[in-house]
Amino acid sequence: MTTGSSGSRLLIVDDDEDFGDSLAEALEMHGHEVDTTTSGEDGIAAAGRTNYDAILMDVALPGLNGVDSLLAILETNPETRCFLMTGYSADHLAARAIEAGAIEVLTKPLDPDELARRLAAIRAGDG
């Protein structure tokens, strides 16, 4: 197990608690530090308290949807890498995210190892 310092500071926002926790656990195996919340609003609040390297947000959330939440976070934290997780790439919300430009779209199912490597690169500054 690698130490926390070589990993990134990550936030996972997904209304499916089990999924969020399982992904967090998998990413922690690679040394990342991961927080989880279950709603867009909580995500915005958390991002306000902590400066995350990257945020992984599910597209379908109760209340404010994933895209709008990320856009809100980007206004206050423009440096944060924002990833939108969607189960279906044809999602119209995902299309909006792509149009917005600043959000990258990840299609579920995610490969945790692949994702971990990608996120590690951010920390290293290769983003």
Next chain:
Amino acid sequence: MRGFPKNQMALIASAICLAAAFFALDLALPLGVAGGVPYVALVLLGWWFDRPRYLVLLGAVATALTIAGYYFSAEGGIEWMVLANRALAFFAIWITVGLLVKAKSSENALRIAHSELEQRAEALRESEARYARAVSGTNDGLWDWDIRTGENYRSPRWEEIVGYGPGELEPVRQALIDLIHPDDRKRVLDAARAHLDERVPYDLEFRLRHKSGEYVWARSRGQAIWDAGGKPLRMAGSLTDITRRKRAEEQIQKLNETLERRVEERTSELRAAQDALLRKERLATLGQLTGTVAHELRNPLGTIANAINVIGHKCASAEPDLEKTLERAERSIKRCDTIVTELLDFARAKGLQREPTVVDAWLAGILEEQHIPEAVTVTRDFQADAAAVAFDRDELRRAVINLVDNACQAMIGREKLGDAGIGGELTLSTRMNGERVEIAVADSGPGIPAAVLPQVLEPLFSTKTFGTGLGLPTVQQIMEAHGGGLEITSREHCGTKVVLWLPLEQLREAGVSV
């Protein structure tokens, strides 16, 4: 008819004159010998009166005058001779009256009978005229059969119906029977017998042979008369030409049948269309359901995958044997996910984003990107020249890759592509075929048995050991959404070829340049 009042007056006047004249004569003659006889002349005058009673009246007057003459005549003459004379006159008068009365009565009776006869004759003429009018109006033939002699009268119109002129047919019953259609003969004879024996009404339709050789349809109605002992004497009736009506009936029947057939065809067409519509609706509902379910499955699958990943990491050093176990779990999760993807693909109705694309070049590009197992040799046969068609590249890409995967799997015989297996030949070809552009994917695999072939395009049909069987139906959906289609040819042991085609109108519509 005699006896107008004018004549009557003249006669009465003459009678009076004559009576006066005779009386005067009677008185003038002393002997009175001829006195009585002239009075008979008076009686004779009565013949011209119309009633016998006038004769009697005249007789009475003559008698009175005879008697009066005796008393008023001049004296002279032999008494007994005078009396005898008067008596004889008396006798003569009344004999004459009697004879004339009788004659008059006979004459009257004759006259009455004559006028009655005249009336009857008139009525008969009238009746015949009416009858003739009626007959000419109905245009029916008439027949009259004398049962005892076998003679059979037929009116000219009757003979005309069967095309014969007067005298060409013998007026016997047998001539009629010979003309009846052989199939109808027994029926006609039975009906006649039934009428004659049991008084069953005679009214039936049958065919008669026209002189031309063809058959006409006729309706014959008739009535017999029987003698006191119940033996039939004559039978007569009418014959109507109903050929036209029969033909019309046949036509109506045919039309009816045609109509019924058309209605049946249309009904089954409608039913088929209805069934198709119902299936589509059901599939659409199913699609929506599967879409939702698939979506919901994605997350739990993801969680499991993540958990297994973590377990793998945690146990990597401690329990190396767990590797295979976890690999199996991961593979299964991937399978589940593939199914979810297939379901979602099938369920969604995505709007197409058509872009004019040069088919050959685009296809070549896909082949480059796609991983083909080593055991499979790929042959490219691109003959669509520089043809470009407007289609949704993502969708067509999915379609082609689906076919390529199917082909490789069929040939390799394994789920996991990339392993060396039996191997085979994959041929990708393109060509222009009339109004279509065709992309064909052919393999040298085991092929699809003829019995199974019709089902491969049914959603949820699958002979693979896993999978939802939504691949081909989804591909078909994609092609049909483009206004094109999909054709499969396959023979067992000889491989399968799937042709995707797109209509070339797209080309003109899109105003494409290469």
